Amino acid sequence: MSVSFDGQVAIVTGAGGGLGRAHALLLARRGAAVVVNDFGGARDGSAGSTEAAEAVVREVTEAGGRAIANGGNVVSEADMQAMIAETLAAFGRVDILINNAGILRDKTFAKMTMDDFRQVVDVHLTGSANASKAVWGAMREQGYGRILMTSSTSGSYGNFGQSNYGAAKMGVLGLMNVLHIEGAKYGIHVNAILPTAATRMTGDMMTPDMLELLSPDLVAPAAVWLVSRDAPSRTALLAGAGTVARLAIVESEGVCFAGQALTPEDIGARFSEIAALDPLLEPAAGLAHVDRILARARTALGLAGGADHA
């Protein structure tokens, strides 16, 4: 089925370069009017200009598309409110938000200042919340919206020297999970992309032969599909070097000790069973986990409302 954004309006934060630019160009090629947000800062988040965003707008308009530049800082709630006001004034609606803006301040945790920690969490996590909050009312009212978070394997699996970044990038998955639940009845789908691409952000972390295989254009199709009309919700896709995969947060079935005095020694004695991911479960929401463990406890205790098996 062809993916079209005709008649739709998309905001992409941090779209002056790298992945955001690739997302914006693909959305525009498929018919969306695009708001190219970029604060134009340096890689560590220090301020810059709107030149990068304007250059991407020129690329879109020269190819016959519609776009405007916005120089707002995602960390500023007021800037994000102004961005949605500009979007509605220019294009009359907003269908899509891709939270992509990001910075790095890599250091080992021992050397990292708490200012470095806060700045990175502010841009990735609070910035994603600020921009999502700004579009939320309009999306709820129109009964349609698509929001994409940009997460990272540095969060889902960890990466040396990125405690601030890894924490923020897992934070946006928590934001996705909750906005998915709250947005469902308004037709708002919330997903995440975990990219790997050669950009300004990663250029000095990778060797030239790695960079060659990692074009942002191999990430944008997955990001763009996740904000399309047919997109699922609460789905996190890993994309890079031509591979697209799904990240899942799963839990083991675990061991139910209900009805017996539980000691730390019991955990140690049965740790391998507790940790075994066979079977593995993927709860649809936090409450699904709570329901499961309560049902098992009721079964173990012979109470009504137990699980089929304990």
Ligand code: NAI
């Ligand atoms: P990039 O540095 O090329 O792009 C980030 C853009 O965000 C820049 O143009 C920058 O000016 C803008 N930006 C930074 N702070 C901003 C703010 N406060 N307000 C508005 N704009 C701001 O980096 P890249 O690689 O394209 O990163 C895009 C996203 O993908 C980031 O969220 C990054 O963390 C994430 N990511 C990238 C990976 C990669 O392999 N390149 C891996 C995992 C995640």
